[in-house]
Amino acid sequence: xxxxxxxxxxxxxxxxxxxxxxxxxxxxxxxxxxxxxxxxxxxxxxxxxxxxxxxxxxxxxxxxxxxxxxxxxxxxxxxxxxxxxxxxxxxxxxxxxxxxxxxxxxxxxxxxxxxxxxxxxxxxxxxxxxxxxxxxxxxxxxxxxxxxxxxxxxxxxxxxxxxxxxxxxxxxxxxxxxxxxxxxxxxxxxxxxxxxxxxxxxxxxxxxxxxxxxxxxxxxxxx
Amino acid sequence: xxxxxxxxxxxxxxxxxxxxxxxxxxxxxxxxxxxxxxxxxxxxxxxxxxxxxxxxxxxxxxxxxxxxxxxxxxxxxxxxxxxxxxxxxxxxxxxxxxxxxxxxxxxxxxxxxxxxxxxxxxxxxxxxxxxxxxxxxxxxxxxxxxxxxxxxxxxxxxxxxxxxxxxxxxxxxxxxxxxxxxxxxxxxxxxxxxxxxxxxxxxxxxxxxxxxxxxxxxxxxxxxxxxxxxxxxxxxxxxxxxxxxxxxxxxxxxxxxxxxxxxxxxxxxxxxxxxxxxxxxxxxxxxxxxxxxxxxxxxxxxxxxxxxxxxxxxxxxxxxxxxxxxxxxxxxxxxxxxxxxxxxxxxxxxxxx
Numbered sequence: 001x002x003x004x005x006x007x008x009x010x011x012x013x014x015x016x017x018x019x020x021x022x023x024x025x026x027x028x029x030x031x032x033x034x035x036x037x038x039x040x041x042x043x044x045x046x047x048x049x050x051x052x053x054x055x056x057x058x059x060x061x062x063x064x065x066x067x068x069x070x071x072x073x074x075x076x077x078x079x080x081x082x083x084x085x086x087x088x089x090x091x092x093x094x095x096x097x098x099x100x101x102x103x104x105x106x107x108x109x110x111x112x113x114x115x116x117x118x119x120x121x122x123x124x125x126x127x128x129x130x131x132x133x134x135x136x137x138x139x140x141x142x143x144x145x146x147x148x149x150x151x152x153x154x155x156x157x158x159x160x161x162x163x164x165x166x167x168x169x170x171x172x173x174x175x176x177x178x179x180x181x182x183x184x185x186x187x188x189x190x191x192x193x194x195x196x197x198x199x200x201x202x203x204x205x206x207x208x209x210x211x212x213x214x215x216x217x218x219x220x221x222x223x
Numbered sequence: 224x225x226x227x228x229x230x231x232x233x234x235x236x237x238x239x240x241x242x243x244x245x246x247x248x249x250x251x252x253x254x255x256x257x258x259x260x261x262x263x264x265x266x267x268x269x270x271x272x273x274x275x276x277x278x279x280x281x282x283x284x285x286x287x288x289x290x291x292x293x294x295x296x297x298x299x300x301x302x303x304x305x306x307x308x309x310x311x312x313x314x315x316x317x318x319x320x321x322x323x324x325x326x327x328x329x330x331x332x333x334x335x336x337x338x339x340x341x342x343x344x345x346x347x348x349x350x351x352x353x354x355x356x357x358x359x360x361x362x363x364x365x366x367x368x369x370x371x372x373x374x375x376x377x378x379x380x381x382x383x384x385x386x387x388x389x390x391x392x393x394x395x396x397x398x399x400x401x402x403x404x405x406x407x408x409x410x411x412x413x414x415x416x417x418x419x420x421x422x423x424x425x426x427x428x429x430x431x432x433x434x435x436x437x438x439x440x441x442x443x444x445x446x447x448x449x450x451x452x453x454x455x456x457x458x459x460x461x462x463x464x465x466x467x468x469x470x471x472x473x474x475x476x477x478x479x480x481x482x483x484x485x486x487x488x489x490x491x492x493x494x495x496x497x498x499x500x501x502x503x504x505x506x507x508x509x510x511x512x513x514x515x516x517x518x519x520x521x522x523x524x525x526x527x528x529x530x531x532x533x534x535x536x537x538x539x540x541x542x543x544x545x546x547x548x549x550x551x552x553x554x555x556x557x558x559x560x561x562x563x564x565x566x567x568x569x570x571x572x573x574x575x576x
Contacts, residue, residue: 121302
């Protein structure tokens, strides 16, 4: 199959994005779940922006930001000697932004659901705040983490607009499944388009099934 | 020794207390719901940001300049709602406490046997009954090696059977581990059974404190006894002998004899605290004869106070102890009860410590 490269690249992008989002999203979600800072609703709104913005708009602004003339693009260029726009690294950054709400929102709900009374009990038993997070909050939020990762992964695999704007169509660098499908359809190569589209369809279905299975099980199993 | 001066405002509620607790005291925090008992415990544990000063033994937990976080205070708190960790089974809940415990002399085997937790170790905490969960919660707190034990209404919400069961465990526990204990309760029978001392609270303030016997006497003599104040006396008596043939234990009380249900878990010579509910004490002006009630004590009427519904609370002095009987005003008039009169207190039932 000629598009195997695109499939492999997409999986790489989705896993890198999910892993990095996990690192960034966990502290952000913890802060959103706990903070009484007056700026919290603003941060919350910013986090949710990618849900309502057209991907082309995000892509447009990111493209400007990634240009070597901007502070970010310039910084990246001096650091690595390559540009962010039309590169795999740029796509990872763009995907992180685009999938951020899919990581953060399930985590916020999971963290909020951890009973504050249990944290108080742990504190009176000598647990430091970091113990409480690791031994109590993390295990009690397990389902939230699974949901967040599966959704971020699936959402990154399916993105199109931003990739087209920021990444273009460079085989082995930025040519993802969604771009490949678009091109195959453009060139009336429906057989290839069918294989890729069908694959994405099944993958998305499996991902969502996982999420609902994980969360549905809570009704029967409390731990 | 615990010394605390604390103020805390929560909406219109204001906590303002100054308390002192000796090292071996089992002390009740007694008062109606909403009087600030739980808030005080939480402030002592560091869970409520109160103003003021707390000193425990040689360590300041809080001064105007600093506040020690909860995990650095050697206080153990048994919450009213247990707060067992749902993702851990019983053994792992206990391990959570032990892993973070400082060195101490509370022994694991002793705790789980005293509280009957051994058989529950592999159970999920969501499968425990109310009484079992409470025992696990108490064991978890003890295994964290606290130097001060605080319990927030541990018998609240338990059915009658579990209540008796847990009360029995608590009575053993306070004797065995000898920790300074603050015991929140609004049930005078519990307090009489477990606590040597009492702090009475009302709307955020400590209104009275002292030995359980003395404080209950004062509570009964204050006139506003209708709202939640205990009706009855806490008295102390010494076991003189057991009478297994009758399943009774004979107590000596100021030179008189009192029979109570068998208490053979205690040796002769043990001092027991009893609660005599006022509604279960009757008054006679002559020595009664031919009667099934076995306990009648001669005394002198010391006070007569009107209660609701045309009832009268009669304080009867029996040597150095004060009993209370609740009788109708009709009976008071018929017997012409007056202060200074010699009477007999007939005791129908006794709640035992």
